[in-house]
Amino acid sequence: MADEHLRERLQRLERVAAGSRDGYWERDLLHDTSWYSPSFRELFGFAPEALPDDRDVVNARVHPDDLPEFLARYQQALATLGHFTYELRYLDARDQWRWVRGRGRVWPGDDGRPAFITGAVSDVHAEKSAQQSLLALTRRFERAVDASAEGLFERVLGEPGLYMTDRYLELIGFRREDAPTAPEALLERLHPDDHERFRQVVGAAMRAGRRWELDYRFRHGGGEYRWYRQRGRAERLPDGRKLLTGMLADVHEQTLQRHELEGTRAQLEALVAERTARLESALKLARERQIEAERANAAKSRFVAHMSHEIRTPLNGVLGMLELAQRVATLPEQQRYLETARRSGETLLQVINAVLDFSRVEAGHAELKPRPFDLVQALIATMRGMMPMVRERGVKLMFDWVGRDGPVIGDERALRQIATNLIGNAAKFTQRGQIGVTVNVMDAPDGLLDVTLAVEDTGPGIPPARRERIFDAFEQGDDSLAREHGGTGLGLAISRALALDMGGDITLDSPPSGGARFTLKLRLAPAPGNMPLAAPRRRGMAWLVSTSTAGGEWLARRLRRLGWQVRLLASLDQVLQAAEQQRPQLVLLSEFSLHTGLDLAPLRHALPGVPMHLLIRPDWHDPGLEAQARHLGIGRAVTPMAPAVLAQFDDMEATRAADAATAPRPAPTPDLPRWPAGAEVLLVEDNPVNQMIGQEFLRTLGLAVRTAGDGAQAVDACLDRPPTLVLMDLQMPGMDGLEATRRLRELQRAGRWPGAPIIALTAHAGASDRNACLAAGMDGVLTKPLALxxxxxxxxxxxxxxRSSG
Known part of the structure; x- marks a missing residue:
């Protein structure tokens, strides 16, 4: 019976231990053994066999920082036969530290000495973690408060006292023991003008339980009033009390500055209002004058356009009749007189075109059309076109290219116009010597290309007094009555305006010793196919034959950059003498060393197999010498030469191919084209002279022609007998050319007229005129004066x- 009772007590204790979720342990001091309950192991996630009843093994999992405190309390309990408690971190089965709280007691034996120590541990990890998080948050908040420039306060309504941080006391200028904490004492120190506003703002916030913010003046501990900004919040506690929490900042200096600024701003606003009224009056006057200026500008544009038409119309008659007269003139004197008159007329046409270009630039209508183009070929074609005019003046035109030579993106027409104007300007003022054109194309840091075009002459230079205005319209380097050079003075103005539109500029340098250097600088994007500059390679010795030392040096520089050694020789005799002692890898004969009747055979016999080339200008003509050169295997290169041509001089076939691709085309033969059978042109022209010229031109070309004097006659003529092509003047009395074209296209769409190409004939040269023609249904535009x-x-x-149907 006693054993059964004992078992019940044991089972009861086991159920209590299991239900408490605590772990139990016991130390038998007499036998030096330890025991740990199953719930102890379960508390830390251990299986029974994973944690033995070994005190050293169990204690080894106590955190090193906590073990000394635990052992100290353990020993003190042994010494006093008493109780002890502890908190420590224990390494559980997942190798994570868990906080536990323990209780222990020492039991004495019969002899009064310690016999057993028993204890229990509870898991307090969540509680301890929360405490630590709260402690960390509290310390963080305390650090933030200490670092803040604002002072904190807190008060429970209806209770004495006011919590103030040290910073709060510092701001209001009091020591803690002297600081006013009662609401009445604080209110007494408010500025009388701010007292009521403070009561209203803070009172409303307290009643509604919300935030507030206001600036007010408070009497500092030092006696003076200072501006403060208070921000606070009112909230109701769970027990019904109201808690006021807030912060205080000193804004005295900022407020005084703001008040000063507001006063200044008020003065400025009054001043601005006064001046605005005056400005509005001035702007109104300016707008009125702007409208007047725009009307004047529009009138000027209309005047230029109409004057262009009125001048081009008779000029068309003059040039047309001169061209017809030249075709029938028989005497050399007649031909010379007519040629002189024709060139004078063409010069007048260039003046008109310059005026129109300047008018478009000045009006902002010079629209650029960037697209990929070959910069080298564009500039070379421009120079080749101007070489005959320069040669007539006995001036040498030289060329140099440094850097890349691939395609770029830009407005080719504008660039060629600038180059034409700069070279033409240099030729006009240079009586002797040379004109040098240098192009430099280098990589820019932003992936673009820095393009520099320099045109330098050996003319008289430009006086300092005129350099400031040289790019102004109608300015000349010499504007005296005795000046020798003609022109409108618009070329440089147009060129600089185009350069500025392209994002560049043109500058002038004219040293006291004479001569002038105009430099165009642009930044262009490389087009696809533009490759980096290749490194030069060693090419051997090149002989350059030129009677012009200056011209020879220009070309020699280019050859040396490509890797050639260059020897300048003045004549063919010097070449033959040098050939007795040395054999070059290349021989170049400049046009200055060539003359009719020159025998090239001795040169070829002296240097068999050596690549040779004649360097000739575009207008050079000596069929006999060319035939002799071809027979002897001597190539021909047209100057100025592209870098690609120079780079292939040691390859005869490649040089010939490059020259064939870039050489100017021969003038068209006088043979008449083959027209479609029965082709007839309807010429619509109201001016009798122009009508006569048009008829003669068409008959000269072998075409049948009918005429109409205005647009209405043109429509009737097309319906009566449809022509193969219509040449339609624009400005005619009654029905003009645009209206006639529109009616013909309507008849064509209605099936009443089979249609035909309609080409405009106009003395108006603007882009708007061309667009109007195309919009009306015309297929093309020819500008008067016409050339055959x-x-x-x-x-x-x-x-x-x-042709597509209109």
């Missing part, structure tokens, strides 16, 4: 190629 060759090409295009 221009008319032939246009008619060949429209009469000998398929």
């Amino acid at each position: 060759e221009v008319l032939r090409k246009a008619l060949s295009q429209w009469l000998n190629s398929p």
Whole structure:
């Protein structure tokens, strides 16, 4: 019976231990053994066999920082036969530290000495973690408060006292023991003008339980009033009391500055209002004058356009009649007189074109059209076109290219116009010597290309007094009555305006010793196919034969950059003498060393197999010498030369191919094209002289022609007998050319007229005129005055190629 009772007590104790979720342990001091309950192991996630009843093994998992305190309390309990408690971190089965709280007691034996120590541990990890987080948050908040420039306060309504941080006391200028804490004492120190506003703002916030913010003046501990900003919040505690919490900042200096600024701003606003009224009056006057200026500008543009038409119309008659007269003139004197008159007329046409270009630039209508183009070929073609004019003046035109030579993106027409104006300007003022054109194309840091075009002459230079205005319209380097040079003075103005539109500029340098250097600087994007500059390679010795030392040096520089050693020789005799002692890898004969009747055979016999080239200008003509050179295997290169041509001089076939691709085309033969059978042109022209010239041009080209005097007659003529092509003047009395074209296209769409190409004839040269023609249904535009060759090409295009229906 006693054993059964004992078992019940044991089972009861086991159930209590299991239900408490605590772990139990016991130390038998007499036998030096330890025991740990299953719940102890379960508390830390151990299986029974994973944690033995070994005190050293168990204690080894106590955190090193906590073990000394635990052992100290353990020993003190042994010494006093008493109780002890402890908190420590224990390494559980997942190798994570867990906080536990323990209780222990020492039991004495019969002899009164310690016999057993028993204890229990509870898991307090969540509680301890929360305490530590709260402690860390509290310390963080305390650090933030200490670092803040604002002072904190807190008060429970209806209770004495006011919590103030040290910073709060510092701001209001009091020691803690002297600081006013009662609401009445604080209110007494408010500025009388702010007292009521403070009561209203803070009182409303307290009643509604919300935030507030206001600035007020408070009497500092030192006696003076200072501006403060208070921000606070009112909230109701769970027990119904109201808690006020807030912060205080000193804004005295900022407030005084703001008040000063507000006063200054008020003065400025009054001043601005006064001046605004005056400015509005001035702007109104300026707008009125702007409208007047725009009207004047529009009138000027209309005047230029109409004057262009009125001048071009008779000029068309003059140039047309001169060209017809030249075709029938028989005597050399007649031909010379007519040629002189024709060139004078073409010069007048250039003046008109310059005025129109300047008018478009000044009006902002010079629209750029960037697209990929070959910069080298564009500039070389421009120079080749101007070389005959320069040669007539006995001036040498030289060329140098440094850097890249691939395609770029830009407005080719604008660039060629600038180059033409700069070279033409240099040629006009240079009586002797040379004109040098240097192009430099280098990589820019932003992936673009820095392009520099310099045109330098050996003319008289430009006086300092005129350099400031040299780019102004109608300015000349010499504007005296005795000046020797003609022109409108618009070329440089147009060139600089185009350069500025392209994001560049043109500058002038004219030293006291004479001469002038105009430099165009642009930044252009490389087009696809533009490759980095290749490194030069060693090429051997090149002989350059030139009677012009200056011209030879220009070309020699280019050859040396490509890797050639260059020897300058003045004549063919010097070449033959040098050939007795040395054999070069290349021989170049400049045009300055060539003359009619020159025998090239001795040169070829002296240097068999050596690549040789004649360097000739575009207008050079000596069929006999060319035939002799071809027979002897001597190549021909047209100057100025592209870098690619120079780089291939040691390859005869490659040089010939490059020259063939870039050489100027021969003038068209006088043979008449083959027109479609029965081709007939309707010429619509109201001016009798221009009508007569047009008829003669068309008959000269072998075409049948009918005429109409205005747009209405043109419509009737097309319906009566449809022509193969219509040449339509624009400005005519009654029905003009645009209206006539629109009616013909309407008749074509209605099936009443089979249709035909309609080409405009106009003395108006603007882009807007061209667009108006195309919009009306015309297929092309020819600008007066007409040249026979221009008319032939246009008619060949429209009469000998398929045309879409209008």
